[in-house]
Amino acid sequence: MENPYLIKIGEIALKGRNRAFFEGLLFKNIKRKLNSHRCTITGKQGRYYLSCTDADKKVIDYALSTTFGVVAFGEVRKVPKSIEAIKDASEKMCEEILYCSEGKKFKIEARRSDKSFTYNSYQIASIIGQHLRDTFPQLSVDVKTPDWIINIEIRETCLIYGPLKHGPGGLPVGTAGRGILLLSGGIDSPVAGYLMAKRGLKLDAVYYHTYPYTSDEARDKVVKLAQKLSPFLSGVDLLVIPFTDIQIRIKERAKEEEMTLLMRACMMKIAEIVGLKRGAKCLVTGESLGQVASQTVESMRFTESCTNLPVFRPLIGFNKEEIVELARKLGTFDISVLPYDDCCTLFAPRRPIIKPNLKKMSESYSELEVEKLIEEAAENTEIIHCP
Amino acid sequence: MENLIYLDWASTAVPEEDLIYESVRASVKSFANPSSIHKPGKEAKELLERSRKMIADTLNCKPENIIFTSGGTESNNTILFSTLKKGRQNGIVISGIEHSSVFEPAKTLKEMGIHVRIVPADQNGIVSPEKIARVIDKDTYLVSVMTVNNETGAIQPVKEIGELIRRREEHLQKNIHFHTDAVQAFGKIPFIPEDLGVDSASISAHKIGGPRGVGALYLKKPLAVLYCGGGQERGLRPGTENIQGIYGFTLAAERRNSRLKEEFKRACELKEYILDSLSSLNGCIFISGRDHNSYSPYIINVSFVPLPGEVLVRVLSDRGIAISTGSACSSAHKKKRLRILENMGQPKQIAESAIRISFGPSTQKEEIDEFLDILKKEVNSLQRVAVKL
Structure with missing residues (x-):
């Protein structure tokens, strides 16, 4: 008898008539990660059962722990509907729990939807609770503040499961439409992408490559970041944009203090062009208010004015340490701190402007006469699929 | 390419291709462990000692002054970390332009409580002997100044530094170990350790067309180091000897020094x-x-x-x-x-x-x-x- 996985969802359950849409994408995203295995998902009312006959447990765990929409999950034991079989299975499960948990206080939660079963919920809980106490004298029952719970459900079959693992929560990727993530090699932008994907946004990422002023190692670093993010994003296309000609034009024509802002403006424009082609309806950046000169209110007002798409900045109110903490959890931090710069010192002004005037900046931008170069860059994008 | x-x-x-192949052939022929006392072992030992003699000749020193190592980094580390055998009260002096294989061990020693003094070079990349002499005190055990800087090519006044160290030794009435990282000097500019007055020097094979992963330490007098093992290389660098590397190194050293x-x-x-x-x-x-x-x-x-x-x-x-x-x-x-x-x-x-x-x-x-x-x-x-x- 093969064991299914129980999947619990959070806010999807609250969706009214749209629920099927959310569920559909959740199932699709899970199956996508297990596509080389035979699997089915059944169930309703916020409780789903994933059956996957030939996948390794680690593979399933990883798939579920990286899929937004999954709040909790765990392997469920399927046993024959007899109290002896339930006793045996509970005992085994208890051993497993004791192996990795210090807690000694437990509770049995029983539910019986098949009313033909000999014992009712209360009786099942009492019998199994007693049995476990007899078998493991160190345990005690605590129904109010247990360290862990064993669940027993009597349905068409009998299902038993212990503590569930945490999923990432949020909404299934794709339910909020598409967006473009401006991905640099830094610490912030991967975290921003993660946070927006958590709210259901399907993302493609753009990276601006300024070879030979930035290295291929810097580019490879961004590819690694995209690959690291990919499971959470349900796959991502990294669009590598050749940016050298634009960067040179800015260097040639811009005032030194405006170089960074004009570069950001061009990046927004290109992101919009390639994004619209892919059905994106927003841009996502890792900006955090006041972190650097190009992230002041005035600076962002200008860069935002360069695109008609809304710009989402999920880290706007985050401190650097908070971002670092998330990046570490995500596993992107160690990649981000590799010593390959994503901007050459030649193009970094010594004293960048921090309170730009919108009108003046827009004029400076027009003076670049960069539209054709921007179109060419968008045209010559290299696409790297990160499944 | x-x-x-x-x-x-x-x-x-x-790499000097012909010499690399020659060393491979010789080491396959004399494959046995030089520590073994049977005939093939003795044959390998003979090749090892012949190599030692050849390297010693290029440095105008005795064969027993040569300890084969895995290269410059190991040679430098061996000397730097020998400080630990001398006890915590011993300090070291290095120049600010040392290669990472001296600079990083010094940093580690500092973390371990050893007093480390770093003497900067001037704008031309040259370290002043007087400045070195000035920071040497009664606690100084080791001074390390490279012979040729790997980034600028600046040749350091090693001989003058050596002379001043000897004077300080007399004044302080104690021995000071003077080490030089000669990796960029050996086989390229005239380099005779004895003439420069150093107690030890690091040299490396792959900088002169020899194979990777082999080098040597010139050591005037035996020294207590951190390595322990089977006693090879006079106990200073235990481990079965890398005959192929050592012989390839020797051939390359001979070729470079002859020309x-x-x-x-x-x-x-x-x-x-x-x-x-x-x-x-x-x-x-x-x-x-x-x-x-x-x-x-x-x-x-x-x-x-x-x-x-x-x-x-x-x-x-x-x-x-x-x-x-x-x-x-x-x-x-x-x-x-x-x-x-x-x-x-x-x-x-x-x-x-x-x-x-x-x-x-x-x-x-x-x-x-x-x-x-x-x-x-x-x-x-x-x-x-x-x-x-």
Whole structure:
């Protein structure tokens, strides 16, 4: 008898008539990660059962722990509907729990939807609770503040499961439409992408490559970041944009203090062009208010004015340490701190402007006469699929 | 790579192919463990000792002064960490322009409570013997100053430093161990440890066309070190000897030293030629001087301010030319890469712009011409972007 996985969802359950849409994408995203295995998902009312006959447990765990929409999950034991079989299975499960948990206080939660079963919920809980106490004298029952719970459900079959693992929560990727993530090699932008994907946004990422002023190692670093993010994003296309000609034009024509802002403006424009082609309806950046000169209110007002798409900045109110903490959890931090710069010192002004005037900046931008170069860059994008 | 112009000899020399093969053949023939007392063991031992004698001859020292190691890094580490055997009250003195294989162990020793003094070099990359002598006190156990700097080619006044150390020894009535990292000197400029008054020196095979992963430590007198094992190499570097590497090293050392004078003269001419040719380029600043007594003729350090060195290295690499920024050992780490030039008091911009051109015996004049042509073109076009005209 093969064991299914129980999947619990959070806010999807609250969706009214749209629920099927959310569920559909959740199932699709899970199956996508297990596509080389035979699997089915059944169930309703916020409780789903994933059956996957030939996948390794680690593979399933990883798939579920990286899929937004999954709040909790765990392997469920399927046993024959007899109290002896339930006793045996509970005992085994208890051993497993004791192996990795210090807690000694437990509770049995029983539910019986098949009313033909000999014992009712209360009786099942009492019998199994007693049995476990007899078998493991160190345990005690605590129904109010247990360290862990064993669940027993009597349905068409009998299902038993212990503590569930945490999923990432949020909404299934794709339910909020598409967006473009401006991905640099830094610490912030991967975290921003993660946070927006958590709210259901399907993302493609753009990276601006300024070879030979930035290295291929810097580019490879961004590819690694995209690959690291990919499971959470349900796959991502990294669009590598050749940016050298634009960067040179800015260097040639811009005032030194405006170089960074004009570069950001061009990046927004290109992101919009390639994004619209892919059905994106927003841009996502890792900006955090006041972190650097190009992230002041005035600076962002200008860069935002360069695109008609809304710009989402999920880290706007985050401190650097908070971002670092998330990046570490995500596993992107160690990649981000590799010593390959994503901007050459030649193009970094010594004293960048921090309170730009919108009108003046827009004029400076027009003076670049960069539209054709921007179109060419968008045209010559290299696409790297990160499944 | 076809048509590669290789000008990064200071990080690794082009291997002497015939000698590498010869050493492989010899080591396959004398394959046994030199510590074994049977006939094939003795045969291997004979090859090992013959090699030791050959290396000793190139350094004009006794065979027992030679300890084979895995290369410069291990040789330097062995000496630096021998401080720990002397007890915590012993301090060390190093120059600020040492290779990471001296600088990093010194940093670790400092973390372990050893008193470490770092004496900076002047703007020309040369360490003052007086400044070294001044910081030596009754607690000083070790002084380490390299012979030729790997980034600038600056030749350090090792002999003068040695003399001052001996005077301080007399004054303080204690022994001070004087070590030199001679990896960029051996086989390239005349180098006789005894003449320089050093107690130990590190040398490496792959910088002179020998195989990777082998080198030696010249050691005047036995020393207590941290390694323990089967007692090979007089207990200083235990472990079954790398006969193939050692013999290949020996053959390469012999070849280089037999032609040292001619090659030195040729390198001086090539260096002069390159310096003359580049000096008119926009933003050109030489960190390596022209005086061949003070700078190795095999290394040129030049900046084209404000062009970042790494940009130029990438552009030239795409054109089939291999040069480097600073030293290869620290190219990937920006802060470490700038350490030596910044220690010399060079402005950050010059340090960031620095590239290193280094060559060796098989470098041809025609290659240099082609390189100079391409470099000039690329520098001019990149400078048009870098400096707003």
